[in-house]
Amino acid sequence: MGDLTIGKAAQVAGVGVETIRFYERQGLIEQPSKGAGYRTYSPEVVARIRFIRQAQRIGFSLKETLELLALRAKPGADCAVLREQARHKIAEVDEKIAELLRVRAALEAVVASCPGRGGLEDCTILKALEDMPRGSAPCGCDEPMRKTR
Template sequence: MTMQHLTIGRAAAKAGVSVETIRFYERRGLIEQPPKGEGYRVYPTEMVARIRFIRQAQQIGFSLREVQELLSLRADPTADCADVRRQAAQKIEEVDRKIADLQRVRAALETVVSVCPGKGGLTDCTIMAALEDGAR
Protein backbone atom coordinates (compact mmCIF):
# COMPACT_ATOMS: atom_id res chain seq x y z
CA MET A 1 0.00 0.00 0.00
CA THR A 2 1.55 3.29 -1.06
CA MET A 3 1.26 6.42 1.01
CA GLN A 4 -0.80 9.07 -0.74
CA HIS A 5 0.63 12.55 -1.08
CA LEU A 6 -1.31 15.77 -1.56
CA THR A 7 -0.56 19.16 -2.99
CA ILE A 8 -0.81 22.03 -0.52
CA GLY A 9 -4.17 23.01 -2.00
CA ARG A 10 -5.60 19.51 -1.61
CA ALA A 11 -4.17 19.15 1.90
CA ALA A 12 -5.72 22.50 2.86
CA ALA A 13 -9.10 21.52 1.44
CA LYS A 14 -9.09 18.16 3.23
CA ALA A 15 -8.09 19.82 6.52
CA GLY A 16 -10.65 22.61 6.14
CA VAL A 17 -8.11 25.43 6.22
CA SER A 18 -6.60 27.81 3.69
CA VAL A 19 -3.27 27.32 1.96
CA GLU A 20 -2.01 30.37 3.86
CA THR A 21 -2.91 28.68 7.16
CA ILE A 22 -0.71 25.72 6.24
CA ARG A 23 2.14 28.08 5.33
CA PHE A 24 1.63 29.94 8.64
CA TYR A 25 1.80 26.66 10.60
CA GLU A 26 5.00 25.81 8.73
CA ARG A 27 6.56 29.16 9.63
CA ARG A 28 5.57 28.63 13.28
CA GLY A 29 7.12 25.16 13.29
CA LEU A 30 3.82 23.39 13.99
CA ILE A 31 4.11 21.30 10.84
CA GLU A 32 7.11 20.46 8.71
CA GLN A 33 7.41 21.83 5.24
CA PRO A 34 7.82 18.77 3.04
CA PRO A 35 10.48 18.61 0.34
CA LYS A 36 9.47 19.46 -3.20
CA GLY A 37 8.28 16.56 -5.28
CA GLU A 38 8.07 17.08 -9.00
CA GLY A 39 8.29 20.87 -8.89
CA TYR A 40 5.88 21.33 -5.98
CA ARG A 41 5.64 20.26 -2.37
CA VAL A 42 3.74 17.11 -1.58
CA TYR A 43 2.14 16.60 1.81
CA PRO A 44 1.60 13.18 3.34
CA THR A 45 -2.05 12.44 4.14
CA GLU A 46 -1.14 12.20 7.86
CA MET A 47 -0.46 15.95 7.76
CA VAL A 48 -4.20 16.56 7.34
CA ALA A 49 -4.87 14.96 10.74
CA ARG A 50 -2.14 17.07 12.36
CA ILE A 51 -3.57 20.27 10.87
CA ARG A 52 -7.05 19.32 12.08
CA PHE A 53 -5.62 18.65 15.57
CA ILE A 54 -4.04 22.13 15.59
CA ARG A 55 -7.28 23.80 14.48
CA GLN A 56 -9.38 21.91 17.01
CA ALA A 57 -7.01 22.83 19.84
CA GLN A 58 -7.17 26.49 18.76
CA GLN A 59 -10.96 26.38 18.59
CA ILE A 60 -11.20 25.31 22.23
CA GLY A 61 -8.88 28.11 23.30
CA PHE A 62 -5.30 26.87 23.17
CA SER A 63 -2.73 29.35 21.87
CA LEU A 64 -0.28 28.25 19.19
CA ARG A 65 2.45 28.01 21.83
CA GLU A 66 0.21 25.73 23.88
CA VAL A 67 -0.67 23.72 20.77
CA GLN A 68 3.07 23.22 20.21
CA GLU A 69 3.34 21.85 23.75
CA LEU A 70 0.42 19.50 23.12
CA LEU A 71 2.02 18.31 19.90
CA SER A 72 5.26 17.66 21.79
CA LEU A 73 3.35 15.63 24.36
CA ARG A 74 1.59 13.75 21.58
CA ALA A 75 4.96 12.79 20.11
CA ASP A 76 6.45 11.78 23.49
CA PRO A 77 5.90 8.07 24.16
CA THR A 78 6.49 8.66 27.89
CA ALA A 79 3.91 11.45 28.16
CA ASP A 80 0.94 10.86 30.41
CA CYS A 81 -2.68 11.91 30.05
CA ALA A 82 -2.22 13.81 33.33
CA ASP A 83 0.10 16.22 31.50
CA VAL A 84 -2.62 17.06 28.99
CA ARG A 85 -5.25 17.27 31.73
CA ARG A 86 -3.05 19.74 33.63
CA GLN A 87 -2.75 21.97 30.56
CA ALA A 88 -6.50 21.85 29.99
CA ALA A 89 -7.17 22.69 33.66
CA GLN A 90 -4.82 25.69 33.39
CA LYS A 91 -6.71 26.80 30.28
CA ILE A 92 -10.00 26.62 32.25
CA GLU A 93 -8.48 28.85 34.96
CA GLU A 94 -7.37 31.33 32.29
CA VAL A 95 -10.86 31.34 30.74
CA ASP A 96 -12.41 31.91 34.18
CA ARG A 97 -10.11 34.93 34.72
CA LYS A 98 -11.11 36.34 31.34
CA ILE A 99 -14.80 35.81 32.13
CA ALA A 100 -14.39 37.64 35.46
CA ASP A 101 -12.62 40.51 33.67
CA LEU A 102 -15.39 40.71 31.08
CA GLN A 103 -18.04 40.69 33.82
CA ARG A 104 -16.29 43.67 35.45
CA VAL A 105 -16.23 45.48 32.11
CA ARG A 106 -19.92 44.70 31.58
CA ALA A 107 -20.83 46.00 35.04
CA ALA A 108 -18.92 49.23 34.40
CA LEU A 109 -20.69 49.67 31.07
CA GLU A 110 -24.08 48.99 32.65
CA THR A 111 -23.35 51.68 35.23
CA VAL A 112 -22.51 54.36 32.69
CA VAL A 113 -25.40 53.37 30.41
CA SER A 114 -27.91 53.43 33.27
CA VAL A 115 -27.17 57.07 34.09
CA CYS A 116 -27.01 58.25 30.48
CA PRO A 117 -29.97 60.41 29.48
CA GLY A 118 -29.86 58.93 25.98
CA LYS A 119 -30.62 62.21 24.28
CA GLY A 120 -29.27 65.70 23.96
CA GLY A 121 -25.87 67.07 23.03
CA LEU A 122 -22.60 65.37 23.79
CA THR A 123 -21.90 67.96 26.49
CA ASP A 124 -24.72 66.30 28.48
CA CYS A 125 -23.59 62.75 27.75
CA THR A 126 -22.67 61.05 31.02
CA ILE A 127 -20.87 58.25 29.17
CA MET A 128 -18.54 60.70 27.45
CA ALA A 129 -18.03 62.53 30.76
CA ALA A 130 -17.14 59.27 32.54
CA LEU A 131 -14.65 58.39 29.82
CA GLU A 132 -13.10 61.84 29.96
CA ASP A 133 -12.87 61.69 33.78
CA GLY A 134 -11.20 58.29 33.53
CA ALA A 135 -8.67 59.61 31.02
CA ARG A 136 -7.41 62.30 33.40
Protein backbone atom coordinates in the same frame (compact mmCIF):
# COMPACT_ATOMS: atom_id res chain seq x y z
CA MET B 1 -4.95 8.96 0.44
CA GLY B 2 -1.60 9.97 -1.02
CA ASP B 3 0.22 13.24 -0.72
CA LEU B 4 -1.84 16.35 -1.39
CA THR B 5 -1.15 19.74 -2.91
CA ILE B 6 -1.43 22.68 -0.54
CA GLY B 7 -4.90 23.58 -1.84
CA LYS B 8 -6.25 20.06 -1.41
CA ALA B 9 -4.53 19.66 1.99
CA ALA B 10 -6.12 22.92 3.14
CA GLN B 11 -9.53 21.76 1.95
CA VAL B 12 -9.24 18.36 3.66
CA ALA B 13 -7.92 19.92 6.89
CA GLY B 14 -10.59 22.62 6.90
CA VAL B 15 -8.18 25.56 6.87
CA GLY B 16 -6.98 28.13 4.37
CA VAL B 17 -3.82 27.85 2.33
CA GLU B 18 -2.34 30.80 4.23
CA THR B 19 -2.97 28.97 7.51
CA ILE B 20 -0.84 26.07 6.29
CA ARG B 21 1.92 28.46 5.26
CA PHE B 22 1.69 30.18 8.63
CA TYR B 23 1.96 26.85 10.47
CA GLU B 24 5.08 26.09 8.41
CA ARG B 25 6.67 29.43 9.31
CA GLN B 26 5.87 28.86 12.98
CA GLY B 27 7.42 25.40 12.93
CA LEU B 28 4.15 23.66 13.76
CA ILE B 29 4.35 21.51 10.65
CA GLU B 30 7.36 20.45 8.65
CA GLN B 31 8.23 21.91 5.30
CA PRO B 32 6.52 19.86 2.60
CA SER B 33 8.25 17.62 0.15
CA LYS B 34 8.47 18.76 -3.44
CA GLY B 35 6.75 16.34 -5.77
CA ALA B 36 6.71 17.04 -9.50
CA GLY B 37 7.85 20.60 -8.89
CA TYR B 38 5.18 21.54 -6.34
CA ARG B 39 4.82 21.09 -2.61
CA THR B 40 2.90 18.11 -1.33
CA TYR B 41 1.61 17.24 2.12
CA SER B 42 1.32 13.77 3.59
CA PRO B 43 -1.85 12.53 5.30
CA GLU B 44 0.08 12.69 8.61
CA VAL B 45 0.75 16.40 8.11
CA VAL B 46 -2.90 16.99 7.26
CA ALA B 47 -3.88 15.15 10.48
CA ARG B 48 -1.43 17.36 12.40
CA ILE B 49 -3.00 20.48 10.88
CA ARG B 50 -6.42 19.27 12.03
CA PHE B 51 -5.04 18.63 15.52
CA ILE B 52 -3.57 22.15 15.65
CA ARG B 53 -6.84 23.69 14.48
CA GLN B 54 -8.88 21.74 17.02
CA ALA B 55 -6.52 22.74 19.85
CA GLN B 56 -6.95 26.38 18.80
CA ARG B 57 -10.72 26.02 18.70
CA ILE B 58 -10.80 24.97 22.34
CA GLY B 59 -8.56 27.82 23.40
CA PHE B 60 -4.97 26.63 23.27
CA SER B 61 -2.45 29.12 21.92
CA LEU B 62 -0.04 28.06 19.18
CA LYS B 63 2.77 27.87 21.75
CA GLU B 64 0.64 25.64 23.98
CA THR B 65 -0.34 23.56 20.96
CA LEU B 66 3.31 23.06 20.13
CA GLU B 67 3.80 21.79 23.69
CA LEU B 68 0.84 19.43 23.25
CA LEU B 69 2.31 18.12 20.02
CA ALA B 70 5.69 17.57 21.68
CA LEU B 71 4.03 15.73 24.55
CA ARG B 72 1.95 13.68 22.11
CA ALA B 73 5.13 12.52 20.36
CA LYS B 74 6.75 11.46 23.64
CA PRO B 75 6.39 7.73 24.24
CA GLY B 76 5.39 6.99 27.82
CA ALA B 77 4.14 10.53 28.52
CA ASP B 78 1.54 10.71 31.26
CA CYS B 79 -1.99 11.88 30.50
CA ALA B 80 -1.96 13.71 33.83
CA VAL B 81 0.29 16.37 32.28
CA LEU B 82 -2.26 17.04 29.56
CA ARG B 83 -5.07 17.07 32.07
CA GLU B 84 -3.24 19.68 34.15
CA GLN B 85 -2.66 21.83 31.07
CA ALA B 86 -6.36 21.61 30.23
CA ARG B 87 -7.31 22.54 33.81
CA HIS B 88 -4.97 25.52 33.61
CA LYS B 89 -6.67 26.54 30.35
CA ILE B 90 -10.08 26.30 32.06
CA ALA B 91 -8.82 28.63 34.80
CA GLU B 92 -7.65 31.11 32.16
CA VAL B 93 -11.04 30.95 30.44
CA ASP B 94 -12.79 31.55 33.78
CA GLU B 95 -10.55 34.59 34.34
CA LYS B 96 -11.41 35.95 30.90
CA ILE B 97 -15.12 35.40 31.53
CA ALA B 98 -14.87 37.29 34.84
CA GLU B 99 -13.06 40.14 33.04
CA LEU B 100 -15.74 40.26 30.34
CA LEU B 101 -18.46 40.36 33.02
CA ARG B 102 -16.67 43.34 34.66
CA VAL B 103 -16.49 45.07 31.27
CA ARG B 104 -20.18 44.39 30.70
CA ALA B 105 -21.08 45.80 34.13
CA ALA B 106 -19.03 48.93 33.40
CA LEU B 107 -20.73 49.38 30.04
CA GLU B 108 -24.17 48.86 31.58
CA ALA B 109 -23.40 51.47 34.24
CA VAL B 110 -22.39 54.15 31.73
CA VAL B 111 -25.31 53.34 29.43
CA ALA B 112 -27.74 53.50 32.38
CA SER B 113 -26.43 56.97 33.26
CA CYS B 114 -27.06 58.25 29.73
CA PRO B 115 -30.37 59.99 29.01
CA GLY B 116 -30.02 59.00 25.36
CA ARG B 117 -30.52 62.50 24.02
CA GLY B 118 -28.90 65.91 24.09
CA GLY B 119 -25.61 67.35 22.96
CA LEU B 120 -22.30 65.60 23.33
CA GLU B 121 -21.04 68.33 25.65
CA ASP B 122 -23.44 66.93 28.28
CA CYS B 123 -22.91 63.27 27.44
CA THR B 124 -22.72 61.28 30.66
CA ILE B 125 -20.88 58.43 28.93
CA LEU B 126 -18.08 60.72 27.76
CA LYS B 127 -17.93 62.37 31.20
CA ALA B 128 -17.72 58.99 32.93
CA LEU B 129 -14.86 57.96 30.68
CA GLU B 130 -13.03 61.25 31.23
CA ASP B 131 -13.51 61.24 35.01
CA MET B 132 -12.74 57.56 35.53
CA PRO B 133 -9.55 56.89 37.52
CA ARG B 134 -6.99 54.86 35.61
CA GLY B 135 -7.80 51.13 35.74
CA SER B 136 -11.19 51.51 37.40
CA ALA B 137 -14.69 50.86 36.22
CA PRO B 138 -17.83 52.95 36.75
CA CYS B 139 -19.84 49.87 37.67
CA GLY B 140 -19.52 49.98 41.42
CA CYS B 141 -17.17 47.00 41.43
CA ASP B 142 -13.94 48.22 42.95
CA GLU B 143 -11.89 45.43 41.42
CA PRO B 144 -9.65 47.05 38.82
CA MET B 145 -9.84 45.84 35.27
CA ARG B 146 -6.63 44.05 34.47
CA LYS B 147 -5.32 42.28 31.45
CA THR B 148 -5.10 38.53 31.49
CA ARG B 149 -2.21 36.67 29.95
